[in-house]
Amino acid sequence: MHKLEFRLGDTSNLKPLKAPEGLVVKLQKKAGIESPADKYSYVEKRLREEYGRNRNIKIAVDTCVHCGACIDACPTYLTTKDLRNSPVGRAELLRDIIKRRKKVNDDVLELLYTYYWQCLTCRRCGYVCPFGIDQADITRVVRGVLFEAGLVSRYAAMTIDKHIDTGNNMGITPAATINILTYFANEIKSEKGVDIEYYVYRHDQKKMLKFKGAELVGEVERSQWPEAIMYVSSADLFLNTETLKGCLAFLHAIKLPFVINTRSVEVANFGLWTHEKLMKLIAQHYIDAAKELGAKMAIFGECGHGWRAFKNVVAPVLEREGIKTYHIHHLVVRAIREGRIKLNPEANGDILYMYQDPCQYSRGGDLIDEPRFIMNHVVKKWVECPQNRQLNWCCGGQAGMLADELKPLRLQYAKLWYECAINAGAQHVVRPCSMCKGTLNGVIEELNKMYGKSLTFGGVMDLVYKALVF
Incomplete structure (x- = not known):
């Protein structure tokens, strides 16, 4: 067993830089x-x-x-x-x-x-x-x-400012969003042999565009607009791309026409950690994006704190408007139970996976059993951290801790979940949250060197994607 190396004493020199x-x-x-x-x-x-x-x-x-x-x-x-x-x-x-x-x-x-x-x-x-x-x-x-x-925090303030101004944390433009989606649709074609169908509402041009694979089919009349809107993470477009492919391929597999609104290419809500009024300003983006399209269904991607804010602030408003709200995991569970998708756990190999609950799923988002149900159908072997469900360990990067200047502290916090995984002999950690994945991406290499391991990580939809059989 590995022992934690506690840093004793004063950590008052570790703080986020202040916003100007x-x-x-x-x-x-x-x-x-x-x-x-x-x-x-x-x-x-x-x-x-x-x-x-x-x-x-x-x-x-x-x-x-x-x-x-x-x-x-x-x-x-x-x-x-x-x-x-x-x-x-x-x-x-x-x-x-x-x-x-x-x-x-x-x-x-x-x-x-x-x-x-x-x-x-x-x-x-x-x-x-x-x-x-x-x-x-x-x-x-x-x-x-x-x-x-x-x-x-400067990091939190800059992220919120970018989100309010552009509709996502990274300032991704509508044209860039389309380029990225078509690129990964092409990857899905080469890996799965299927041209997925999806829609993109280009908000700057007020146009609904239909795509098949990487090809633009054309502009769509209002009467033909899809009824489901999918909220993806801006990080999924660059970093967690297997998660993105999992969401796109799954929705195509269940034959659910869906649209991504370029004004709301984000599932995060940093206002949750900063100020309630900022949280509600960001929440309004999701509400407006769904209402603008006349959506009847809103589907939320993999993000823990974002899901907590969406479930408790956005969903009640949308539901009152007659718009049903779901986490992507809810739909995957339903599809498995109804036999609407075929999954091959062999595709995810013989390695031992460990599922670790994102904090805001298990302690604020009521999303505990669904990911476990999915894990049972997409991998051959998986275990849980002994500290699981409502007592799981945080990834270490939540609540604005992803600021570069806080990395030494983030590494300390991350040792808890990391040691949980390697002590169980796990080879891959599953954390279906954009913030968790962003944290793990920034610390996993150093922790692997520190402990002499080669642990990898990803989300649940990554595993759904690999296991999907068309």
């Missing part, structure tokens, strides 16, 4: 927030307001008995041994302000910013706390107040 004032003000205006003249008194006032209205903050400040249950469960504390980088430590920073033990000044703001941006918002602490205190909820509130006062 101009970008912060731009986002504040988009969210309808006016920057305060005195950030110190403003933060004190706002945190006390939240203490009066937020159950989690009130219990954390008034009721927490420092039993230590959350410390033993918190991945950020277990891998750094910095007490402030724990639910108890973060709550204590808040308690000092609420109870007026400390006045807010630059030093206090810096501590709040540092440690509330080191939190993964994975919610593991909330499942072990005897009082049910959800530190992730507190983290989101504190980060929101800090944003209102002008302090926010």
Whole structure:
């Protein structure tokens, strides 16, 4: 068994770079927030307001008995041994302000910013706390107040700004989206022998285009528009391309006409971690994209935190509009049960896979059994991490931790899930979440060198793609 190498002591030098004032003000205006003249008194006032209205903050400040249950469960504390980088430590920073033990000044703001941006918002602490205190909820509130006062991660702010302006995190243009989709449709043809049919709504030209494989069939009249909209991740267009091919090929296999709206080529929602108003601004993109097309069905791709925000904010609005909402895994499970697709687990080889729950699926997205059902049908051998379902380990890159400057901390956090996999003899980790895949892509090479292993990773739809038989 491998032992974790804890970094003892102070991690206050590890924090995300702060967004420049101009970008912060731009986002504040988009969210309808006016920057305060005195950030110190403003933060004190706002945190006390939240203490009066937020159950989690009130219990954390008034009721927490420092039993230590959350410390033993918190991945950020277990891998750094910095007490402030724990639910108890973060709550204590808040308690000092609420109870007026400390006045807010630059030093206090810096501590709040540092440690509330080191939190993964994975919610593991909330499942072990005897009082049910959800530190992730507190983290989101504190980060929101800090944003209102002008302090926010540069990485998160830049990502949100790009998403609001362009409809995706990477600023992918409509023309680039079409080029990428046709490229991978051509790959599907060469690998699976089938020309998939799909639609692309080019929002800048207000045109619905139909494609067969890599070829453009032509523009489609409104009466012939498909009723299902598919939301993919911008990362799937460049990084998680097997996931993209899995989604495209599966929807073609079940003969469901679907469209990708170039205005909403994204499943992520970084507003979830930054400010509720920013989260709702991004959520509106998904709502508008579906309504613009007159969709009757909305299908969401592989992203944990994005699914949590979509399920709890977007889906209720769409459902009221008569638009049924699904995660792609829901449709795969249904297709398997109804015998609508043929799968060959042999195609995924004889290696041992390990399924690891994305945090926001198991602790906020109610997506636990579906991926496991699919795993049973697409691979020959798979195991689970002993810390699974509601007690899984976070990938280490959630909640804005993908910033380059936070990589040393991200590597520490990642050791928990990595050691879980190699100790079980797994050769491939399955994490159906864009954020998880982005994290693993950035740390897997170094962890493999560190431990002398050759672990690989991917999503569930990657395995569906390989197993699909046409």
